[in-house]
Amino acid sequence: xxxxxxxxxxxxxxxxxxxxxxxxxxxxxxxxxxxxxxxxxxxxxxxxxxxxxxxxxxxxxxxxxxxxxxxxxxxxxxxxxxxxxxxxxxxxxxxxxxxxxxxxxxxxxxxxxxxxxxxxxxxxxxxxxxxxxxxxxxxxxxxxxxxxxxxxxxxxxxxxxxxxxxxxxxxxxxxxxxxxxxxxxxxxxxxxxxxxxxxxxxxxxxxxxxxxxxxxxxxxxxxxxxxxxxxxxxxxxxxxxxxxxxxxxxxxxxxxxxxxxxxxxxxxxxxxxxxxxxxxxxxxxxxxxxxxxxxxxxxxxxxxxxxxxxxxxxxxxxxxxxxxxxxxxxxxxxxxxxxxxxxxxxxxxxxxxxxxxxxxxxxxxxxxxxxxxxxxxxxxxxxxxxxxxxxxxxxxxxxxxxxxxxxxxxxxxxxxxxxxxxxxxxxxxxxxxxxxxxxxxxxxxxxxxxxxxxxxx
Ligand code: TYD
Ligand code: MG
Numbered sequence: 001x002x003x004x005x006x007x008x009x010x011x012x013x014x015x016x017x018x019x020x021x022x023x024x025x026x027x028x029x030x031x032x033x034x035x036x037x038x039x040x041x042x043x044x045x046x047x048x049x050x051x052x053x054x055x056x057x058x059x060x061x062x063x064x065x066x067x068x069x070x071x072x073x074x075x076x077x078x079x080x081x082x083x084x085x086x087x088x089x090x091x092x093x094x095x096x097x098x099x100x101x102x103x104x105x106x107x108x109x110x111x112x113x114x115x116x117x118x119x120x121x122x123x124x125x126x127x128x129x130x131x132x133x134x135x136x137x138x139x140x141x142x143x144x145x146x147x148x149x150x151x152x153x154x155x156x157x158x159x160x161x162x163x164x165x166x167x168x169x170x171x172x173x174x175x176x177x178x179x180x181x182x183x184x185x186x187x188x189x190x191x192x193x194x195x196x197x198x199x200x201x202x203x204x205x206x207x208x209x210x211x212x213x214x215x216x217x218x219x220x221x222x223x224x225x226x227x228x229x230x231x232x233x234x235x236x237x238x239x240x241x242x243x244x245x246x247x248x249x250x251x252x253x254x255x256x257x258x259x260x261x262x263x264x265x266x267x268x269x270x271x272x273x274x275x276x277x278x279x280x281x282x283x284x285x286x287x288x289x290x291x292x293x294x295x296x297x298x299x300x301x302x303x304x305x306x307x308x309x310x311x312x313x314x315x316x317x318x319x320x321x322x323x324x325x326x327x328x329x330x331x332x333x334x335x336x337x338x339x340x341x342x343x344x345x346x347x348x349x350x351x352x353x354x355x356x357x358x359x360x361x362x363x364x365x366x367x368x369x370x371x372x373x374x375x376x377x378x379x380x381x382x383x384x385x386x387x388x389x390x391x392x393x394x395x396x397x398x399x400x401x402x403x404x405x406x407x408x409x410x411x412x413x414x415x416x417x418x419x420x421x422x423x424x425x426x427x428x429x430x431x432x433x434x435x436x437x438x439x440x441x442x443x444x445x446x447x448x449x450x451x452x453x454x455x456x457x
Pocket of ligand 2: 104105106128174
């Protein structure tokens with residue numbers, strides 16, 4: 001009897017598998033997301049009848065597991081190492097997602113270049129660009145050592161056999177959406193192809209200890225295209241993002257089995273490839289207006305690194321009945337909440353004004369420590385007073401107008417001092433955590449009313 005190929009339905013959003021089509025996915029509740037695809041061939045079929053074959057695995061005691069010092073290797077880029085949690089873990093699998101043209105291929109090629117010159121054997125598999133195109137990109141980046149090998153291939157089986165034969169220290173797959181397995185009938189980039197490719201690569205990474213970097217495209221919503229399981233399967237998920245119009249790029253970890261996910265790495269795209277930005281605060285504060293109303297500098301912690309940014313607010317009389325609020329780079333609802341606090345607890349008449357809040361430089365800041373700076377910026381624009389450009393403000397604002405504690409206050413003050421700020425306004429409750437206040441004047445506040453009054457007096 002002829003065996004017909006079985007097909008199943010997958011949810012494009014979350015990878016939920018079903019034997020029949022459904023309008024709404026029971027897994028993620030999204031509508032019209034099911035696509036029909038051939039089922040992946042099961043490896044190692046079960047014997048029919050009798051005992052199924054089960055390989056014997058023995059459990060081990062936790063204390064019996066020996067820990068060899070996790071030797072991480074540097075990628076030659078401090079910013080990338082920081083996001084990875086202190087370097088590349090051998091045998092790990094890293095997914096790098098991002099918009100087209102943001103610089104994913106450039107970042108990974110630069111990393112390969114550094115690793116290759118450190119004597120590691122590297123395989124760069126490209127399914128998107130021809131060898132000549134890669135060569136052209138490499139020309140811009142600089143000189144490459146001989147231990148970097150390139151492969152233009154989209155067939156998963158060939159990629160697998162090359163990796164198995166060469167056993168490189170690290171391999172880059174650019175991109176997972178171009179890889180395909182002949183045994184699966186669907187087009188490259190479809191849910192089952194992406195899932196199968198990731199599976200195979202995962203086995204290679206864990207089996208022969210190759211570190212694998214995967215490039216992933218992102219969807220309109222900004223998630224890595226393909227099933228969510230992709231993100232579950234890999235060890236680390238990094239997103240490379242940035243404003244299309246600004247030259248700097250931010251590398252952010254959203255999942256990391258070997259480190260914190262708060263860290264960010266900052267790069268700048270130049271003609272010769274990506275350059276690391278070691279001091280993002282300085283970079284972000286260049287060109288800020290001197291003594292202008294509505295502009296306040298604050299400090300937000302990103303992992304271990306404090307970053308200084310300028311908060312801008314513009315308040316004007318509303319032309320229509322309903323005031324308009326717009327925020328860029330910060331949470332819209334949070335700004336509404338802060339405006340309500342300002343109105344009720346600091347006596348500012350914000351009911352009939354439009355308000356626009358912007359984080360300069362296209363940064364995104366959602367840490368509550370920026371609350372106070374947003375409030376002061378709005379008050380400054382409304383009352384038309386200026387906050388001296390040598391002053392920095394941070395603190396969380398509560399619904400009763402109280403200024404609440406923030407973490408790592410000392411580090412924030414230190415960073416402000418390093419960049420030449422003379423005054424820092426911070427929560428009263430942080431007083432005990434400040435150990436060194438030499439060379440900078442600290443203004444402690446406990447209520448939003450006092451904070452606004454300090455700058456208007
Ligand atoms: P690329 O790495 O191809 O992006 P992705 O792989 O994420 O799609 O980056 C392409 C962009 O970067 C392109 O717009 C050109 C720019 N670029 C530079 O500005 N300088 C350079 O040295 C390189 C290699 C690229
Ligand atoms: Mg690319």
